[in-house]
Amino acid sequence: MSDKFRNTLLTIAFIAFLFFVAWLADSYLDEYVMRVVRTGLIYVTAAVSYNLINGIAGQFSLGPNGFMALGGYMVALLILPLEQKEFVWFLQPLIWPFRIFSLTKPLFPLALAIGGAAGALGALIVGVPSLRLRGDYLAIATFGFSQIIIVLANNLIPVTNGALGIKGIPEYANVYWCLTWAILTVLVISNLANSSYGRAMKSIRDDEVAAEAMGIPIFKHKLLAFVVSGFFAGVSGGLMASLITTVSPSLYSFSMTFNLLIIIVLGGLGSITGSTITAFAFTILSEALRFVESPINIGPVHIPGIAGMRMLVFSLLLVLLMVFYRQGLFGQKEISWDWVLSHFKNRDYQGVKTCPQKTDRS
Amino acid sequence: MSSKNGSILALDNVTVSFGGLLAVSDFDFTLQRGELVGLIGPNGAGKTTVFNIITGQYEPVSGKVFFRGQDITGWRPDRVTCAGIARTFQNMRLFEGLTVLDNVLVARHSKLRSSMLAAALNLPSYVKEERQAETKAMELLDRVGLVDLAHTQAGSLPYGQQRRVEIARALAADPEVLLLDEPAAGMNPEETMRLMEFICGVRDEFGLTILLIEHDMKLVMGICERIRVIDYGMSIAEGTPEEIQGNPKVISAYLGEEACDYA
Numbered sequence: 001m002s003d004k005f006r007n008t009l010l011t012i013a014f015i016a017f018l019f020f021v022a023w024l025a026d027s028y029l030d031e032y033v034m035r036v037v038r039t040g041l042i043y044v045t046a047a048v049s050y051n052l053i054n055g056i057a058g059q060f061s062l063g064p065n066g067f068m069a070l071g072g073y074m075v076a077l078l079i080l081p082l083e084q085k086e087f088v089w090f091l092q093p094l095i096w097p098f099r100i101f102s103l104t105k106p107l108f109p110l111a112l113a114i115g116g117a118a119g120a121l122g123a124l125i126v127g128v129p130s131l132r133l134r135g136d137y138l139a140i141a142t143f144g145f146s147q148i149i150i151v152l153a154n155n156l157i158p159v160t161n162g163a164l165g166i167k168g169i170p171e172y173a174n175v176y177w178c179l180t181w182a183i184l185t186v187l188v189i190s191n192l193a194n195s196s197y198g199r200a201m202k203s204i205r206d207d208e209v210a211a212e213a214m215g216i217p218i219f220k221h222k223l224l225a226f227v228v229s230g231f232f233a234g235v236s237g238g239l240m241a242s243l244i245t246t247v248s249p250s251l252y253s254f255s256m257t258f259n260l261l262i263i264i265v266l267g268g269l270g271s272i273t274g275s276t277i278t279a280f281a282f283t284i285l286s287e288a289l290r291f292v293e294s295p296i297n298i299g300p301v302h303i304p305g306i307a308g309m310r311m312l313v314f315s316l317l318l319v320l321l322m323v324f325y326r327q328g329l330f331g332q333k334e335i336s337w338d339w340v341l342s343h344f345k346n347r348d349y350q351g352v353k354t355c356p357q358k359t360d361r362s
Numbered sequence: 363m364s365s366k367n368g369s370i371l372a373l374d375n376v377t378v379s380f381g382g383l384l385a386v387s388d389f390d391f392t393l394q395r396g397e398l399v400g401l402i403g404p405n406g407a408g409k410t411t412v413f414n415i416i417t418g419q420y421e422p423v424s425g426k427v428f429f430r431g432q433d434i435t436g437w438r439p440d441r442v443t444c445a446g447i448a449r450t451f452q453n454m455r456l457f458e459g460l461t462v463l464d465n466v467l468v469a470r471h472s473k474l475r476s477s478m479l480a481a482a483l484n485l486p487s488y489v490k491e492e493r494q495a496e497t498k499a500m501e502l503l504d505r506v507g508l509v510d511l512a513h514t515q516a517g518s519l520p521y522g523q524q525r526r527v528e529i530a531r532a533l534a535a536d537p538e539v540l541l542l543d544e545p546a547a548g549m550n551p552e553e554t555m556r557l558m559e560f561i562c563g564v565r566d567e568f569g570l571t572i573l574l575i576e577h578d579m580k581l582v583m584g585i586c587e588r589i590r591v592i593d594y595g596m597s598i599a600e601g602t603p604e605e606i607q608g609n610p611k612v613i614s615a616y617l618g619e620e621a622c623d624y625a
Binding site for chain 1: 417419438439440441443444448449451455456457458459460464465467468469470471472474476478481482483484488491492495531532535
């Protein structure tokens with residue numbers, strides 16, 4: 001049995017195990033906990049896709065909230081029941097194609113795929129002009145793009161219902177769909193990252209001039225990374241819309257990008273394992289840290305509850321990490337099956353490899 | 363219009379300027395298939411600029427570059443490389459975060475025919491191509507004596523080995539013309555000797571045409587069949603190593619005007 005075949009089997013077994021765990025959790029855990037789990041899985045999808053452009057291709061984008069918004073609104077428009085559409089757009093009618101149909105529950109995956117396509121298209125449109133820019137300039141251009149999307153969301157009332165948002169979206173995003181897309185994202189992006197295309201993207205990250213001199217069309221590869229990233233960001237936006245059952249411009253505001261940035265930097269830019277783990281940890285931590293926003297009495301001192309204190313904790317964490325541990329939890333490393341197995345076998349531990357043949361997912 | 367008597371590479375009256383500074387002016391140059399030519403000159407003479415013109419990093423203000431008779435002036439660097447001109451860099455530009463093997467494999471990427479979808483889904487057609495690329499890369503690493511270090515991170519290697527990785531990477535692009543920018547920089551005499559043998563060896567083995575920039579005169583005089591000297595962006599001499607060594611213009615360019623009187 002070749003190593004590759006063994007790894008594939010292990011991956012399949014692990015995925016089956018994850019679904020089994022999801023089923024157990026869905027049966028026994030309460031609604032609140034499951035909501036956190038689903039949010040965590042959606043954050044995995046969003047963060048891993050964001051890591052492709054920022055960590056693997058090394059292009060500093062600040063636009064994922066824009067792509068997520070595109071996917072989120074698209075999915076909302078597709079799956080919102082017709083009567084709800086009439087109810088939401090009571091001032092101005094909804095624009096044509098969406099006015100006359102609504103996708104039912106079995107077609108939810110199709111809606112997500114279309115939401116992803118919307119994100120990918122958005123990435124293509126913003127990528128073509130802005131990916132010729134480098135570093136800070138690209139960051140500013142993509143930031144501008146995501147702001148445009150939010151402004152449009154606020155004002156294109158026949159499509160987005162403006163600042164009021166769209167309410168009553170069916171909650172199709174159960175734990176299985178969230179898990180499926182999280183796994184798909186991790187599988188596809190880690191396969192891509194370990195492929196020849198991923199190597200080309202990493203070479204652009206390390207040295208653009210040399211990459212071009214080695215025959216890599218850099219613009220094309222940046223755009224590929226951008227579009228793939230935009231697709232999965234769109235899907236995650238759609239899942240989020242269906243999970244929260246409401247979309248509004250504030251859901252996809254810049255703070256979403258900021259959260260994702262914290263996740264991928266904490267996990268290690270370029271590490272899919274890192275993004276996956278920190279995306280989950282981030283979600284759990286932001287629930288666990290709710291207490292810092294409630295009023296606290298320390299002896300005689302009374303601290304009134306301050307909304308937004310959680311972000312202060314995360315920001316502080318980010319500052320500390322940048323000062324003491326710049327490469328994040330995983331750096332550019334991945335956990336691979338080879339690495340996991342070396343812990344069980346004859347202890348011929350070789351350390352976490354920088355570029356494993358096959359990455360693990362959690 | 364010249365492909366200049368069937369030469370593989372020709373620069374025709376090329377001029378490049380940065381603002382008011384003429385980095386290279388009216389530069390004419392031809393390279394015959396299979397030649398090993400040295401490009402020398404004092405620091406700042408414009409040698410690397412010539413490389414950058416050939417490989418498309420700079421676009422000349424005037425003049426043309428021909429490769430196998432085809433006008434490649436203004437082509438993007440990746441296109442030039444795919445056409446068959448590979449280079450190394452003076453200050454080594456390895457992908458330091460990647461392994462040695464991956465560095466070499468990056469140069470094979472342009473030969474890949476599978477789509478990104480095939481790669482992301484690990485389809486058999488892609489896996490087969492990838493395996494072929496890996497075999498080829500390992501052969502090249504074997505040729506430069508770095509097989510054992512294939513899975514080491516490139517940035518962590520000592521200087522001399524990084525130079526060899528860079529040459530292996532350039533060879534992986536299947537070039538017809540290889541441009542080496544100061545390959546012996548930072549090497550000790552013994553390493554330089556081995557490098558000389560290596561350069562001659564790969565030329566014969568891969569049927570390459572080599573143009574190299576080098577300050578180590580022992581290397582240049584030892585292996586180059588023809589030498590071109592430039593100073594202040596202008597050609598000042600061309601000839602066999604013996605002719606160049608005795609050329610007063612070359613001596614004055616390197617050592618100053620007065621030195622000529624003693625030469």
